[in-house]
Amino acid sequence: MVAKATIDDVAALAGVSMKTVSRVVNNEPNVRAATREKVAAAIAALDYRPSQSARSLAANRSYVLGLLYDNPSASYVIDVQAGALATCRRAGYDLLIHPCKHDSEELTQEVLLLARQSRVDGLILTPPLSDIAELVQGLVEAQVPFVRLSPTENKAACPYVQTNDQEAAYDMTCKLLELGHTRIGFIAGHPDHKAVTERYLGYLAALKENDLRYDRTLVEQGYNSFDSGRECAARLLDLPDAPTAIFASNDDMAAGVIIEAHHRGIAMPVELSVAGFDDTPVAHQIFPSLTTVRQPIVEMAGKAAELLIKLLKGKSVQMPAAIMSCRILERESTHQVQP
Amino acid sequence: MVAKATIDDVAALAGVSMKTVSRVVNNEPNVRAATREKVAAAIAALDYRPSQSARSLAANRSYVLGLLYDNPSASYVIDVQAGALATCRRAGYDLLIHPCKHDSEELTQEVLLLARQSRVDGLILTPPLSDIAELVQGLVEAQVPFVRLSPTENKAACPYVQTNDQEAAYDMTCKLLELGHTRIGFIAGHPDHKAVTERYLGYLAALKENDLRYDRTLVEQGYNSFDSGRECAARLLDLPDAPTAIFASNDDMAAGVIIEAHHRGIAMPVELSVAGFDDTPVAHQIFPSLTTVRQPIVEMAGKAAELLIKLLKGKSVQMPAAIMSCRILERESTHQVQP
DNA sequence: AATGAAATTGACAGCGCTGTCAGCTCAGTT
DNA sequence: AACTGAGCTGACAGCGCTGTCAATTTCATT
Numbered sequence: 001m002v003a004k005a006t007i008d009d010v011a012a013l014a015g016v017s018m019k020t021v022s023r024v025v026n027n028e029p030n031v032r033a034a035t036r037e038k039v040a041a042a043i044a045a046l047d048y049r050p051s052q053s054a055r056s057l058a059a060n061r062s063y064v065l066g067l068l069y070d071n072p073s074a075s076y077v078i079d080v081q082a083g084a085l086a087t088c089r090r091a092g093y094d095l096l097i098h099p100c101k102h103d104s105e106e107l108t109q110e111v112l113l114l115a116r117q118s119r120v121d122g123l124i125l126t127p128p129l130s131d132i133a134e135l136v137q138g139l140v141e142a143q144v145p146f147v148r149l150s151p152t153e154n155k156a157a158c159p160y161v162q163t164n165d166q167e168a169a170y171d172m173t174c175k176l177l178e179l180g181h182t183r184i185g186f187i188a189g190h191p192d193h194k195a196v197t198e199r200y201l202g203y204l205a206a207l208k209e210n211d212l213r214y215d216r217t218l219v220e221q222g223y224n225s226f227d228s229g230r231e232c233a234a235r236l237l238d239l240p241d242a243p244t245a246i247f248a249s250n251d252d253m254a255a256g257v258i259i260e261a262h263h264r265g266i267a268m269p270v271e272l273s274v275a276g277f278d279d280t281p282v283a284h285q286i287f288p289s290l291t292t293v294r295q296p297i298v299e300m301a302g303k304a305a306e307l308l309i310k311l312l313k314g315k316s317v318q319m320p321a322a323i324m325s326c327r328i329l330e331r332e333s334t335h336q337v338q339p
Numbered sequence: 340m341v342a343k344a345t346i347d348d349v350a351a352l353a354g355v356s357m358k359t360v361s362r363v364v365n366n367e368p369n370v371r372a373a374t375r376e377k378v379a380a381a382i383a384a385l386d387y388r389p390s391q392s393a394r395s396l397a398a399n400r401s402y403v404l405g406l407l408y409d410n411p412s413a414s415y416v417i418d419v420q421a422g423a424l425a426t427c428r429r430a431g432y433d434l435l436i437h438p439c440k441h442d443s444e445e446l447t448q449e450v451l452l453l454a455r456q457s458r459v460d461g462l463i464l465t466p467p468l469s470d471i472a473e474l475v476q477g478l479v480e481a482q483v484p485f486v487r488l489s490p491t492e493n494k495a496a497c498p499y500v501q502t503n504d505q506e507a508a509y510d511m512t513c514k515l516l517e518l519g520h521t522r523i524g525f526i527a528g529h530p531d532h533k534a535v536t537e538r539y540l541g542y543l544a545a546l547k548e549n550d551l552r553y554d555r556t557l558v559e560q561g562y563n564s565f566d567s568g569r570e571c572a573a574r575l576l577d578l579p580d581a582p583t584a585i586f587a588s589n590d591d592m593a594a595g596v597i598i599e600a601h602h603r604g605i606a607m608p609v610e611l612s613v614a615g616f617d618d619t620p621v622a623h624q625i626f627p628s629l630t631t632v633r634q635p636i637v638e639m640a641g642k643a644a645e646l647l648i649k650l651l652k653g654k655s656v657q658m659p660a661a662i663m664s665c666r667i668l669e670r671e672s673t674h675q676v677q678p
Numbered sequence: 679a680a681t682g683a684a685a686t687t688g689a690c691a692g693c694g695c696t697g698t699c700a701g702c703t704c705a706g707t708t
Numbered sequence: 709a710a711c712t713g714a715g716c717t718g719a720c721a722g723c724g725c726t727g728t729c730a731a732t733t734t735c736a737t738t
Contacts, residue, residue, distance in 0.1 A: 004455060006693095006694055006695085007694065007695060008694080016717075016718085017717065017718040017719075018694090018695080018696095018718090019696080019697090019717070019718060019719080019720095020716090020717060020718075022695070022696060022697095023716095023717090025695095026696085029715095030714095030715060030716055030717085031715095031716070031717085032715085032716065032717090035716080035717085049452065049455045049456050050456065050694085050695075051396070051456065051457050051693085051694055051695070052395075052401075052456045052457055052458050053392050053395035053396040053399075053401060053457050053693080053694080053695090054396050054693070054694035054695040054696090054723095055694080055695050055696070056391075056392035056395070056396075056695090056723095057390070057392040057393050057395075057396045057693085057694080057695070057696090057723050057724065057725085058694075058695040058696040058697080058722080058723055059695075059696055059697085059723085060696090060723070062391070062392060064435075074413040074414040074416070074417040074418075074620065075413040075414075077413070077417055078413040078416055078417065079413075081436060081438075082438070085436070085438065094435050094458060095435070095436060096403075096433050096434070096435060097420060097424070097434060097436055099420075099421070099424065113388065116343060116388045117388050117389065117390065117391045118390050118391055118392050119391050119433060226620075226623070226624050252624070255624040255625075256624075258626070259624065259625075259626050259628075262626040263626075281413065281565075281621065282620065282621050282624050282625075284565070285565050285591070285594040285595075285598065285621050285625065286594075286598075286621075286624065286625050286626070287597070287598050287601040287602075287625070287626065289598075345723095345724060345725085346724065346725065347724080355687075355688085356687065356688040356689075357688090357724090357725080357726095358687075358688060358689080358690095358726080358727090359686085359687060359688075361725070361726060362686095362687090364725095365726085368685095369684095369685060369686055369687085370685095370686070370687085371685085371686065371687090371734095374686080374687085389724085389725075390723085390724055390725070392723080392724080392725090393693095393723070393724035393725040393726090394724080394725050394726070395693095395725090396693050396694065396695085396723085396724080396725070396726090397692080397693055397724075397725040397726040397727080398693085398725075398726055398727085399693070399726090
């Protein structure tokens with residue numbers, strides 16, 4: 001790499017102390033405008049770039065956020081990364097990604113290590129990690145700053161960003177009811193993944209609200225994967241009195257439903273309506289394209305990073321609970337029930 | 340965070356100098372076994388974790404690799420990340436992700452900044468960034484170590500990892516020919532994305548090899564996206580003498596072909612065979628599931644990180660060119676041509 | 679037991695920055 | 709004109725580690 005100018009070089013050229021250069025670089029107050037300009041000119045002339053390692057060591061912060069996840073959905077993870085990164089860049093932070101296993105024994109230790117090595121200043125936890133009590137507890141005890149995406153438990157512990165999953169699932173169920181469906185199958189999400197399971201509550205609430213009896217045979221336990229969705233669909237469609245609509249807790253499972261129906265020669269959406277949740281890319285790449293719920297994942301992650309950075313700056317973020325709204329996207333896979 | 344033990348604490352407890360502790364921590368040779376054990380015990384007792392920022396500053400390396408990409412495929416990016424991370428963890432490195440715009444004016448500057456700030460020790464470039472001459476040139480000049488995934492140009496410049504895209508596309512085309520198809524439509528990839536465009540050469544080679552005349556109307560220019568695939572398919576299927584098989588340069592475009600065919604009521608695979616490339620998740624989530632080519636992306640990225648780390652360790656990696664093989668996956672979307 | 683080479687260990691000087699704190703400058707006051 | 713306090717600036721001491729190099733120990737040989 002090119003010989004790099006240090007803060008001393010800049011100070012010498014600008015005719016000030018290196019501390020003043022530091023002030024200018026860090027946008028600190030109490031520097032006369034004229035001085036600021038002199039320094040800025042010197043920085044430009046030398047093409048000076050502060051060394052991150054040096055400032056990390058001296059200031060005891062790394063200007064790096066860690067992003068923790070354990071989610072099989074590539075598009076979800078990419079969106080979270082994109083949102084977090086956008087904020088990070090604006091604030092001069094970098095993002096370290098740290099996929100991990102939510103059921104690992106050493107999860108908490110592994111994550112704490114990141115902070116203990118001073119690799120990251122704070123962490124963003126995404127579901128299902130945001131609901132692991134031991135991990136959350138460990139971070140609180142070690143006083144590692146962190147923000148959670150969509151936690152369902154222990155919300156007092158720290159800042160979080162959330163969506164109204166339950167409400168959106170309620171709305172989606174109502175939509176299907178409005179289309180005349182009375183037997184609506186539901187495929188629940190992975191039990192370890194609390195945020196997804198919340199959607200089940202929305203489904204239940206909508207049935208209740210509309211005085212439909214709850215039929216246990218219409219609810220299948222899925223595991224968030226395409227394959228599990230397909231298996232659940234097979235069972236639902238085998239029912240003597242099969243549902244005319246199936247609402248899956250996520251798009252991957254909904255895609256599984258659609259494949260299973262295709263293989264059975266069921267015409268969609270006329271003979272079967274299908275709804276999903278998440279609006280992953282597959283939702284509009286399958287036939288029929290999927291009616292689903294879009295979450296503002298990028299924005300949520302961006303907000304989370306923002307809260308975290310505020311927290312790091314010491315601006316007491318009084319446990320702010322940013323709640324963001326989902327939106328139903330009606331596509332081809334839902335249709336009026338046939339008489 | 341918990342009060343952290345420093346190297347001095349460990350040295351004091353073990354009764355050695357901090358340099359010796361440093362040697363043990365870094366697995367350097369020339370430390371007596373007994374000493375090593377004493378130190379190890381002290382480290383364990385104090386739960387000592389070296390500060391990354393301090394060692395970065397002192398050793399002038401960050402133990403972080405940067406991953407550069409500009410690829411709309413979430414699953415591709417996730418796979419690359421996973422592969423690179425696996426290697427990084429084994430070697431004690433972290434991974435900084437850096438999505439960017441391949442057509443940005445300031446791309447080279449932006450990327451060089453990462454190294455100049457000593458945030459990363461080296462870079463992994465993925466297509467289409469691996470083919471941007473200016474960027475590659477800039478890195479070489481600035482002496483930033485880097486490794487490329489699937490470069491098609493200037494291969495002498497530095498280590499790279501590659502797949503035999505062209506050969507795989509050749510094989511896939513032959514497979515369609517064997518199924519009796521003689522009019523095989525082809526949807527080319529984004530012209531900026533060299534690695535994808537190589538697949539076109541494989542298609543051409545197969546036609547030539549089998550003495551089929553090249554029909555220009557059967558080749559459409561796509562842009563790697565689902566929508567562009569669908570548009571190209573529409574044009575191909577509108578042809579008076581429409582193809583009986585369509586080979587798209589990637590799965591997203593192939594998914595577009597399948598949707599377009601569905602909307603036209605074309606029965607697949609009997610009336611139309613479709614083939615893709617990449618084996619993205621959508622390939623087996625659509626109906627009919629897609630015959631495609633699987634690249635060992637995770638392995639490639641892992642290998643790339645490995646080469647890069649070797650390079651950083653000064654072990655002269657004499658421009659090693661790891662070439663890895665693709666595999667055709669036959670699924671439901673391809674079928675014998677109808678007489 | 680003396681000898682020399684190799685193995686092992688430690689002292690020390692930074693790496694390039696930021697935090698602390700003291701000192702200086704300069705309006706606005708009295 | 710002297711005084712005040714806010715605004716501005718700089719000296720300096722680390723942050724916790726690694727690289728260098730010299731000192732010491734070890735061990736096989738003679």
